[in-house]
Amino acid sequence: MKKANEMPVNAPKHALILAAGVGSRLRPLTDLSPKPLVRIHGIPILHNALHHLGRLGVEQVTIAVGYRKEAIQEACGSRFGNVAIKYVESAVYDRTGSAYSLWLARDALLCGDSLVLEGDVFFEENVLRQLIVSEAPNAAAVAPFHELMQGTAVLLSDLGLISEFRLKQTARNLIANGPPLYKTINLLRLSASTLRTTVIPALDDMIRAGATQAYTEELLSYLVETRGLLLAAVRCDDLRWYEIDDVEDLRTAERIFAKAGTLDPTAHG
Numbered sequence: 291m292k293k294a295n296e297m298p299v300n301a302p303k304h305a306l307i308l309a310a311g312v313g314s315r316l317r318p319l320t321d322l323s324p325k326p327l328v329r330i331h332g333i334p335i336l337h338n339a340l341h342h343l344g345r346l347g348v349e350q351v352t353i354a355v356g357y358r359k360e361a362i363q364e365a366c367g368s369r370f371g372n373v374a375i376k377y378v379e380s381a382v383y384d385r386t387g388s389a390y391s392l393w394l395a396r397d398a399l400l401c402g403d404s405l406v407l408e409g410d411v412f413f414e415e416n417v418l419r420q421l422i423v424s425e426a427p428n429a430a431a432v433a434p435f436h437e438l439m440q441g442t443a444v445l446l447s448d449l450g451l452i453s454e455f456r457l458k459q460t461a462r463n464l465i466a467n468g469p470p471l472y473k474t475i476n477l478l479r480l481s482a483s484t485l486r487t488t489v490i491p492a493l494d495d496m497i498r499a500g501a502t503q504a505y506t507e508e509l510l511s512y513l514v515e516t517r518g519l520l521l522a523a524v525r526c527d528d529l530r531w532y533e534i535d536d537v538e539d540l541r542t543a544e545r546i547f548a549k550a551g552t553l554d555p556t557a558h559g
Contacts, residue, residue: 301347301422302403302479307339308506309409310356310383310391315536324358326409327365328534330543335412335534336362340370342415346422348405352376352398354391356383382502389504393493399485403427406506408476412543413531418477420529426522427481430510433526435471437461438542441533442507443471444523452521455511472523474507475531488519 313325320328326336336353343351351373355362359379366375378395380386388408392399399406405421421431430452435443443459444452456463459471480489492513496504513519532543 302405303347303349304398304401304403305343305348305351305405305407306392306395306398307336307351307353307407307409308388308391309336309362310354310359310380310386311388311410312357312384313410316534316540319537319540320357322358323361324355325534327358327361328540330412330534330540330547334365336366336409337370338412339407339409340366340373340375342413342418343405344371344373345415346418348373350374350376350401352378352395353409354378354380354395356380356391385503387503387505387508389493389496389506389509390502392489392506392509393497396490396493399480399490400482402482404480404482404485406478406480408506408533410534411476411531412534412547413475413477414529414547417475417526417529417531420526421477421479421524424479424522424524426479426520426524428484428520429479429522429524431475431477431526431531432472432523433475433529433531435459435463435473439473441535442474444474445469446472446523450523450525452510452514452523454515455507457505457507457511472525475526476506476533478510484519488513488517492517 309326313320316325327334355377368375380391380394417431440460443456445454447453514521530546532546534540534543
């Protein structure tokens with residue numbers, strides 16, 4: 291069995307972080323600073339992700355930026371520890387969805403197997419490790435949907451594949467004796483083949499059709515439910531993570547990560 295501190299041998303060498311959004315629900319914290327730089331116990335969300343990516347073998351990260359892009363570029367530079375960083379800039383971040391940022395970074399996704407992360411998720415290293423060591427070529431990290439959550443949820447098949455996406459879910463969607471709902475953690479692993487033959491052509495079709503406000507979850511829903519994408523669910527039930535959209539989410543994340551130092555903030559080199 292692989293030890294917790296060993297680097298996975300099959301880790302993708304490239305990752306994409308989507309970090310272009312305005313983060314309006316976190317104002318006034320995001321009036322001058324973009325959401326990915328909001329701090330949990332003194333650690334910016336983006337630095338936490340870069341730290342874990344580097345520890346698990348990722349060598350190149352592309353960050354899609356837009357709102358307050360200069361702040362992100364200054365905070366992360368061209369290298370974070372052992373991770374080389376490139377940027378893709380969106381000039382229309384205030385009127386486009388995350389799928390548009392994904393499309394802007396499509397050339398980076400042709401580098402090979404890739405991890406795709408949203409820039410507003412604070413997580414412990416083992417969440418990412420679980421995703422990387424999964425034997426499935428295409429996988430998404432998920433956790434049971436509970437009453438305090440909101441956002442995109444999924445249903446799972448008996449084989450552990452994502453069978454359906456349900457957007458804009460809240461506690462009201464938790465039905466007694468209904469099928470279990472799982473929250474998407476917004477960390478993905480996608481194979482080079484799937485990116486080249488399925489994801490990028492679908493993105494091209496969406497943008498050509500004018501669907502520039504679509505979110506990544508809508509793209510995945512389309513691919514799973516109409517294009518037959520086999521997307522495995524990597525269960526992270528007992529691991530620590532939180533998606534931060536508003537001030538209450540920020541407080542929750544502070545509580546979840548109150549007991550342990552998640553990373554060494556001095557690792558940025």
